[in-house]
Amino acid sequence: MMGRPPRSDENGLKKGPWTPEEDRILIDYIRTHGHGSWRVLPSLAGLNRCGKSCRLRWTNYLRPDIKRGKFSDEEEQTIINLHAGLGNKWSAIASHLPGRTDNEIKNFWNTYLRKKLLQMGIDPVTHKPRTDHLNILASLPQLLAAANFSSLMNNQALDINALRLQSDAATLAKLHVLHNMLQVLGNPSTMETMNLISGPTSRENQPFDELLRLNSQLEGNAGNLPFGGFIPRELTQLQSNFINLEASQQQQQPQLSEYQQQPIQDSLFAANIPTSSTQLPALISASPEHRPAIVENKIDPNEISNPSSSSTNFEAWGDLMDDVASDSYWRDIINQASSQSWPPLS
Template sequence: MGRLPSSEEIGLKKGPWTPEEDRLLVDYIREHGHGSWRALPSLAGLNRCGKSCRLRWTNYLRPDIKRGKFSDEEEQTIINLHAVLGNKWSSIASHLPGRTDNEIKNFWNTHLRKKLLQMGIDPVTHKPRTDHLNVLASLPQLLAAANFNNLMSNHPLDINALRLQSDATTLAKLHLLHNMLQALGNPATTIEAMNLISGPTFRENQLFDELPRINSLLEANTGNLPFGGFAPHEVTKFQLNFINLEASQQHQPQLSEHQQQPMKDSSFAADIPTSSTPQLPALISASPEHRLSVIENKINPNEISNPSSTSTNFEAWGDLMDDVANDYYWRDIIDQASPQSWPIS
């Protein structure tokens, strides 16, 4: 229990500070220094408690306070420091000149925490969340989790992040296929294509043979293959991922344990070829076809040529994935790919 208010503190003003109160406080401290905060209010002519004066000064009126938006560098510093220090806002603030602990705390609670959650990162442990076993449903989180490794530039390479990136890239394409077919509004085609993907045929090693059919279904409906269609190696990879996913879902504790133990087995890391771990934004920008420009523009036309801007890419992917949930988004893409093929309704 804290100290009870003394009799003098009863009836003191609370709430927002007026410009006049600010002026009184600043003038007094400039002339005399703050000295004893408890004694300051009466000396400065303020009807406030000392604590309120101290907070107002340290969090708002101090001349060396830097106000305004947090830069990308500051944002990254906060995330990195929080991963190490936890909610030690004053310690974090000591590494960010001009920023107060209160400001950083607010920024964390209103922006960064949500951002990490949206990316599928636990804001407490700074590790990928393990409660997202429905991979397709949680694709945005998966994508972001995979890319989180880029943001944490001071952290060692996390093999789980690489794997997630790889999985997410392939899954993203299948997710795109699913949504494009749905947006085409042809139930028969959608069902046929998705049966190929998710039905028993898919799981029984015949998927490879079905690949031309999947691609031709898309071509027939859009006039173009999305992202150049699906390459055989991607299908194989998805097949493996699918099997792994099923196994993971049947043995959830093993998955959780695996996901929480980054980089224990270095030989495993060596088995992952670089070519199978594409960067997600490259999934889009690396393809030369004009149809991709639709998505590129949605991500951010200014950032495509600037791969170093990781946090912006994050936001872009977040925005993209928000749009992905919307049918108009898919119609947009399909319209761009093949305007004639869209039925007038």
């Protein structure tokens, strides 16, 4: 067993990793006499350990009903659901998972589940979508991972939702690109440079005028909202969509204990999320035939069902940037943007 080198406390009692011999002594004693008082057990059993150490060793490792090995998907879901209601009450959570110890569940949570939820943009404390994503780009991996996660589920009906998540994330990405462009173009010095480069142009063939007009609408009409306002709202909605998606998945899983079920939240997709009418590069393949690789491979390497997926996200974004260069692309974005979250252009 891995662990620390043998140590002793001030009373000369051994600390650190247990040896097989110590394990055998403890098991033999408890089988014969029961553990009784943990405090007196070590001296009665002939172990140079404190009672607390013996109790811990027995309850976390030597108990015959301990279930070892990987957590099943059901156990994982149960832990998440229980944690949402109980918080870090590991022993309470463990009481609903036969054979699992609080220590084991705690370790599993801290080393795997917590990170998995974070990757999906879910606050592992509140179990709600994280709202600290002021930078949409920073949150895109989570959104895409969420869409990937959902599409991994072996349920064709849910793939529709995964596709919609993908579409929404793609729309947000386009809006972000637009915003950056508007910021650059809104700078007078940038305009000056542009005019120097391209000279006077007609409104029909120059999309930048239209972009600038849109930008001024954003900055003026939307007041405090320009982008810092509506992106977080859209993001939050996207993330809550994912939560709902997860909930609907759980509804279709086999019935578990009362703690293994989660209330299905109403509202699938809010109507105010724009659905892209233009086709972006396939960031995620959500069809049953082409289940995707996880975007963030830290989520769970075991869930990577198609590691040889032909298109990486970077490649896809490269394609997107190529697409961005086309005039029709911008017209489409502008049309979408101007019909969404701010007063329409006059």
